Amino acid sequence: MMPIVTISTGERKPTCFSRWRNFDSALLTAVTFDIVRLMKQVLTIVCKLNPSQKVVEKIDTTLEMFAAACNYANQEVKPSITSKTTIQSLVYQTIREKYNLSANLAVRACARVGANRKTAKKDKKPVKAFKPTSADYDARIFAFREKDWAVSLTLVGGREHIPIVPSNYQKGKLKGSKPTSAQLCKHRDGSYYIHIQVKDEAPKPIKADNVIGVDFGRTDIAVTSDNKKWSGKEIRDARDRYSQLRANLQKKASKGTRSSRRRCRQLLKRLSGKEKRFQRHVNHVISKTIVLSAKQSNSIVAIEDLTGIRKRTNQQPRSKTERRRSNSWAFYQLRTFLEYKGLINGVEVIPVSPRYSSQTCHACMHLGLRSGKRFKCTNSGCNWHGDADENASYNLSIIGGVVSLLRGSDELSCAVNLGLLKHQDLAVGESPRATRS
Secondary structure (H helix, E strand, O other), X not given: OOOOOOOEOOOOOOHHHOOOOOOOOOOOOOOOOOOOOOOEEEEEEEEEEOOOHHHHXXXXXXXXXXXXXXXXXXXXXXXXXXXXXXXXXXXHHHHHHHHOOOHHHHHHHHHHHHHHHHHHHHHOOOOOOOOOOEEEEOOOOEEEEOOOOEEEEEEOOEEEEEEEEOOHHHHHHHOOOOOOEEEEEEOOOOOEEEEEEEEEEOOOOOOOOEEEEEEEOOOEEEEEOOOOEEEOHHHHHHHHHHHHHHHHHHHHHOOOOHHHHHHXXXXXXXXXXXXXXXXXXXXXXXXXXXHHHHHHOOEEEEEEOOOOHHHHHOOOOOOHHHHHHHHOOOHHHHHHHHHHHHHHHOOOEEEEOOOOOOOEOOOOOOEEEEEOOEXXXXXXXXXXXXXXXXXXXXXXXXXXXXXXXXXXXXXOOOOOOOOOOOOHHHHOOOOOOOOEO
């Protein structure tokens, strides 16, 4: 179920790495990597509900009671407790009596509080107040009915069968499936949706003999080691345009005549979500291209692990425009798309540490000089120079190969003359785009 790959490097660092004191990749120090291959794939299918007015009232009541139960549990149980079982043992009976929730809705409310507390504890932030916008469902209180394309949900006041409005794509994914969990949601537009989790066996991962490194960025959204790149200019221009348009409409919506304010509010509502949908479409296109390319070349995809980068960059002094651009960078969405598309296509996607990947020459492994998009190696015996993001993608490819392609324990050293994992051309100073002065 969980094959583990262990790689150890026990030899002393060569002199060329004397300046790499903080680099924690497997190329330098003795380290163990546990690679867990997921054998189940979970796909969330979002379907619009078509409830009657009577059922709408029940849904609203259920969402309000569920949120109130979560807030009650969060206030009554000590903040240090994160176990859903412990929270349930303390407030379950009170939640059932006070908020008229079914047994399993009360259990799911306790579980949500525990999960939110764990996330907040990890981020060192307090748990935010729960809003009546969603409720969690499991197999005892939710059922999907393919025969009449409806869902059966336990609400406050009884069980209800609610028709869904599926598209051809949703019908194809749900046909023949037996989902056991879902989330009832009320979106910003006031419509009701059911987020159905469909579980399926993931295909066996392909037998890879190569690695594609992927460097994320804002100037170029993604740059790969097989010489593909996607510019971020179109997204940046679109975000700037929408930001300026929203600011103008919000300003006019607070002034002017009553009719002009109403028209501005209507335009703001129409604009809502357009920018997000555009970004999602671009990330879908990029991730699909990368995964299909990896599948055709029998490759693993090594991506940057940028966890916590937004928190770190927000601590630096920047202009308001630069902060907005940085915080709207959807790199985590792109990573998520790559991971789930990789799982569906049998392509392993592994995150690796990006430290010094754009400051190190992939040809000779010496630290060089980076200025914006340009990189120049300072090693007199190499002198490679070129695109900094391409250089980073080559390094990510090498690191990804070390931690994934060697099945079993082995002794590795950067002094190997023939290179690492089919990167002989990189190890001896050649590269697909090498330019020497």
